[in-house]
Amino acid sequence: MKNGLLVLICIILAIGTCGGPLLTRLYYNNGGERIWFMSFISTAGCPVIFMPLVLSFLRRRNHNNSENIEKTEIVLMETPMFMASIVIGLLIGLDNYCFAYGLAYLPVSTTSLIVGTQLGFNAIFSFFMVKQTFTPFSINAVVLLTAGTGILALRGGDGDRPADVSHKEYVVGFLVTLTAAVLYAFILPFVELTYKKVRQEITFTLVLEMQLVMCLAASCFCIFGMLAEGDFKKATSR
Template sequence: MGEAEELQLQIMVQEDKEANASQHTKDVNQSPLPRSRNCMWWLQMALYAVFILFGQSVATLLGRLYFNNGGKSKWLATLVGLVGFPILIPYYFISPHKHPTTTVICTKQPSALKLTSVYVSLGLLVAANCYLYSVGLQYLPVSTYSLICASGLAFNAFFSYFINAQKFTAFIINSLVLLTISSILLVFQNDSEGSNEVSKGKYAIGFVCTILASAGSGLGLSLTQLCFQKVLKRETFSVVMDMIIYPCLVSTFAVLVGLFSSGEWKDLNREMNEFKKGKVSYLMILIWTTISWQVFKVGLVGLIFE
């Protein structure tokens, strides 16, 4: 009888060990970041980062090429950065059900009036930022322009602190210090590149406009996050896409109004005919600038969602 009880006890201990091992395996398999997904996640992040770096760099260089060869329309330079947003629409049909939904704070849908106000406000802010960026690109060398644009990180941290309650970390503070020093040095820089012959007054205008655009860009990101938290209260794939496409639609319409109300559209045909590189180059620069900015936005959408 004692041997039978000892054998039963051994069987129970063995079953308990197997149950614990099974539970441990189940917990590992249900961890939020499995090993296979971890590898794919980093690969996606790298791809999206390449899209952002490649798209923004190419679009900036093409924009500078447009102004250097006879392009003068700031409204047109702004429009090509926005008008290509329909290229993002197919994202709605790329297996949206495979993308998980983040925690839903509230199931109640915001009213149409509230959504419209959000889209219009952000769209007008985007239009203003893009126009200021175009002014800065017209009057500044590419190197100076790119360094000033990097100050958007500092503005993003500033607005995130007050609007989104973002805490400052050692990495953020280090970035702010470096960007502040570089911006101060640019103020005292004597432009010796020779490729952008503008007066000191126009140089100052370009500098100020680029700073304001960077500030507006940082403000826009913080307001977008605030809208997700306070208005939309969910971050599904379709909602993220809506927050990209609808403001782009509003900003495109606003820039078109500016293009026609300013009268610059009347000179576009003459501008194309007098373009130093020829008509074909003129059109190709505008087309590839549009595509490059959309490559940038694809990377941006990917990073926002993932």
């Protein structure tokens, strides 16, 4: 059961990771200009998580009834994890904005290469935040992969710059996308650190609850950005 869920989640993650940037760039290529809107779309599908959570609750309730346990907790998450999830969610919202901003001025190929440098930053943050251990082989792999993707991204220069994007916009898009890679590299070990610090058993249901809170917080962050930019007033034209 656990292996099946793991495979399913990996497939969904692969589809989203590959398809998301392509759809975002397609939106910009067809005249889209609302960066906050595209940031919001990244986590707007989070209500889908309610479906497996309801199924998990029903399963727990049936099990408790068979064991003559009267009360079944609807929510397993406790306050410390809830607060940490909100903070992480706000960081994810900011990261989504940086990523959407970069895609507005960079081609998908360059964006993917820049995001690939996340591996190196991830290794650094993991070492300091969760005491991740590294072997000489893993260090060598991280350095080579990060350096390779970084060089390829820089090598592209203005050659792959979209025709309607100025040099300044291209450079800013490059730097903002790099910021997105660094920020997400920080978020991943932050999540692992949260798992280690909370005094709860980490179950599949608890992880789903945490994902739901993070995505809701990220979506709210982007909604405030949309309100500030007046995206809702211009939504009818899109």
